[in-house]
Amino acid sequence: MTTSSAPGKVYLFGEHAVVYGEPAVPCAIERRARVTVERREDERLRVRANDLTLDGFTVTWGGSGTDPRPDVDVPTPLVEAAMGYIDGAIEQALDAAGEDGIGFDITVESDIPLGAGLGSSAAVVVAGIDAAARELGVELDAGTIADRAYRVEYDVQDGQASRADTFCSAMGGAVRVQGDDCQRIEDVPTLPFVIGYDGNTGDTGKLVAGVRELKEAYGFAADTVESIGDIVRSGEIALDDGDVEEIGRLMNFNHGLLSALGVSARSLDTMVWAAREADALGAKLTGSGGGGCIVALDRTEQTHTALEYTPGCEDAFRAELDTEGVRRER
Ligand SMILES: Nc1ncnc2c1ncn2[C@@H]1O[C@H](COP(=O)(O)OP(=O)(O)OP(=O)(O)O)[C@@H](O)[C@H]1O
Ligand SMILES: C[C@@](O)(CCO)CC(=O)[O-]
Ligand SMILES: [Mg+2]
Numbered sequence: 001m002t003t004s005s006a007p008g009k010v011y012l013f014g015e016h017a018v019v020y021g022e023p024a025v026p027c028a029i030e031r032r033a034r035v036t037v038e039r040r041e042d043e044r045l046r047v048r049a050n051d052l053t054l055d056g057f058t059v060t061w062g063g064s065g066t067d068p069r070p071d072v073d074v075p076t077p078l079v080e081a082a083m084g085y086i087d088g089a090i091e092q093a094l095d096a097a098g099e100d101g102i103g104f105d106i107t108v109e110s111d112i113p114l115g116a117g118l119g120s121s122a123a124v125v126v127a128g129i130d131a132a133a134r135e136l137g138v139e140l141d142a143g144t145i146a147d148r149a150y151r152v153e154y155d156v157q158d159g160q161a162s163r164a165d166t167f168c169s170a171m172g173g174a175v176r177v178q179g180d181d182c183q184r185i186e187d188v189p190t191l192p193f194v195i196g197y198d199g200n201t202g203d204t205g206k207l208v209a210g211v212r213e214l215k216e217a218y219g220f221a222a223d224t225v226e227s228i229g230d231i232v233r234s235g236e237i238a239l240d241d242g243d244v245e246e247i248g249r250l251m252n253f254n255h256g257l258l259s260a261l262g263v264s265a266r267s268l269d270t271m272v273w274a275a276r277e278a279d280a281l282g283a284k285l286t287g288s289g290g291g292g293c294i295v296a297l298d299r300t301e302q303t304h305t306a307l308e309y310t311p312g313c314e315d316a317f318r319a320e321l322d323t324e325g326v327r328r329e330r
Contacts, residue, residue, distance in 0.1 A: 004035055007032050007325065011025070011117075011295070012239075013254050016288070019211075020225055021178065023178035024177050026165065027188075028169065032127075034109045035107070040103035043102065086108070116291070116292030118293055130145055142171055170326050173323045192297055193296070196294045198265070199315070202291045221261065234246075245281055255284035267312040279300070279303075282296065
């Protein structure tokens with residue numbers, strides 16, 4: 001039995017635009033998904049994922065001669081997506097090990113809210129690939145895991161995914177991703193993250209498709225995507241200078257442009273404004289949007305407190321940058 005974990009992330013800048021070749025800077029946070037994998041005697045996959053619904057569920061599928069569809073009492077799209085990520089992770093591990101037709105018992109435990117912009121999918125896939133590969137006796141380096149995890153996200157998101165979430169989760173720390181070029185950013189200043197969560201989810205695939213449509217229909221939407229790239233480039237200079245105030249201002253601008261691209265939500269805007277009114281250095285939605293989380297920068301407790309009293313904010317918490325990526329737990 002092997003267990004691996006991998007962190008979630010917030011985007012300092014650049015989500016969505018990164019899908020079209022602009023740079024982005026996600027930062028890993030100290031909230032992890034843990035995946036435990038144990039080889040079975042047969043070819044089936046049995047998954048326990050207690051976070052997927054309030055009651056949790058267990059599902060078994062696959063294996064020759066069996067119905068590949070799981071028989072469970074939870075909304076099908078949720079199960080299909082989860083099957084996609086977990087199936088994909090196992091497939092990648094089997095491929096890396098040169099194996100085939102091996103079943104596993106898999107348990108997923110996670111501190112990362114699902115579908116909320118904190119990269120829960122990438123963390124589950126990264127941890128899953130590492131745990132399953134080790135269960136098969138293969139040690140993969142973080143770069144290889146990132147690459148294989150990206151292929152899984154790409155498939156599940158219908159061919160519209162960047163390497164940002166998976167690279168960040170595998171490597172940890174702050175990273176810069178542009179197309180296939182993925183690097184860690186060293187010596188980042190202390191980033192006092194505060195996260196607000198509205199309890200909702202956004203469908204990453206649908207939101208990405210919406211931005212693509214806008215971008216194809218309007219030149220100014222395409223310009224907006226490019227402007228997000230400009231913000232990221234300015235943000236890299238601010239990071240290099242350790243200028244956290246400037247980083248905050250750029251995050252505010254980034255949120256405005258994401259909003260223009262239609263991926264914000266009333267609850268996200270409300271939390272962003274609550275953070276701004278509490279004198280946060282900056283605040284923006286993080287991840288694909290539509291609902292989920294905002295990330296603010298504040299060295300004081302004011303934003304945290306303000307978010308706790310903001311209607312529509314279900315949870316507010318501080319998060320530290322996690323310099324460690326995928327990690328062996330057992
Ligand atoms: N704890 C978990 N157990 C099982 N599956 C999970 C878990 N966490 C995430 N997943 C899978 O990841 C999906 C959410 O991925 P999605 O990309 O929509 O959101 P996200 O990764 O949290 O946010 P974003 O991509 O915007 O940063 C879930 O629907 C589920 O399939
Ligand atoms: C919206 C997006 O940019 C980030 C989702 O966390 C999609 C991606 O990069 O694959
Ligand atoms: Mg995701």
